[in-house]
Amino acid sequence: MARPLIGLTLDSEEPGGYAKLPWYAARQNYADCVTAAGGLPLFLPHETDLAAQYLDRFDGLIITGGDFDLDPAHFGASDRHPTVKTKDRRTDFELALTRAALDRELPLFGICGGQQLLHVALGGRLIQHIPDAVPGALAHEQPNPRTEAGHSVTVVPGTKLHAIVGCNEMAVNSAHHQAAGEPGPGVVVSGRAADGVIEAIEHPDFGFCLGVQWHPEYLIDPGDGRLFAALIAAT
DSSP states (O other): OOOOEEEEEOEEEOSBTTBSSOEEEOOHHHHHHHHHTTOEEEEEOOOGGGHHHHHHHOSEEEEOOOSOBOOGGGGTOSOOOTTOOBOHHHHHHHHHHHHHHHHHTOOEEEETHHHHHHHHHTTOOEESOHHHHSTTOOOSBOSSOTTSOOEEEEEOTTSHHHHHHOSSEEEEOOBOSOEEOSOOTTOEEEEEOTTSOEEEEEOTTSSSEEEESSOGGGOOSHHHHHHHHHHHHTO
């Protein structure tokens, strides 16, 4: 059987380092996990006007993470925390792509910043800087390597996430200073850290619509690979 085609969004960087012109980037482990789960990964340049044409060809979509934030204007905030740094072209593309995928009920998986973007696309708000908003917060920007767990996540029984990973707790890495805040209509919170920070969301009105705040492509917990397998199975 033909492998389902899975689109993955790219990060973007300004000139410097790898190239003297603007360049796209993605870690290889994203593609490795899609391939191992039985999918055919393909990365997507940030062409907002082509979002619908991309989705005409894809069976599923992954919104990846990155070291940047959404402009708070996207979720109706009038203030902007001084730590916020944006990549507006990438965000505009990913929001257009995500909203079009939701309209088509295309299997959709948001990872880290992709979970936050999905949360906003579904009508939610974000916490702009966890240390200022969550008393006694864990180190969500963990000091140890990203290839190791930073904390655990409690998985809510009865959710799609719980059905996929088959456990009540997962060990996860953590690389974010923002987080999902107030959910939009119909959004189910399916995982939380011990400090109450939302770590996973889903929407039962869409066949496969799931976001996690950690990076399952590092395969730290046995449930991580099951997330990619479930995305492929949903196509």
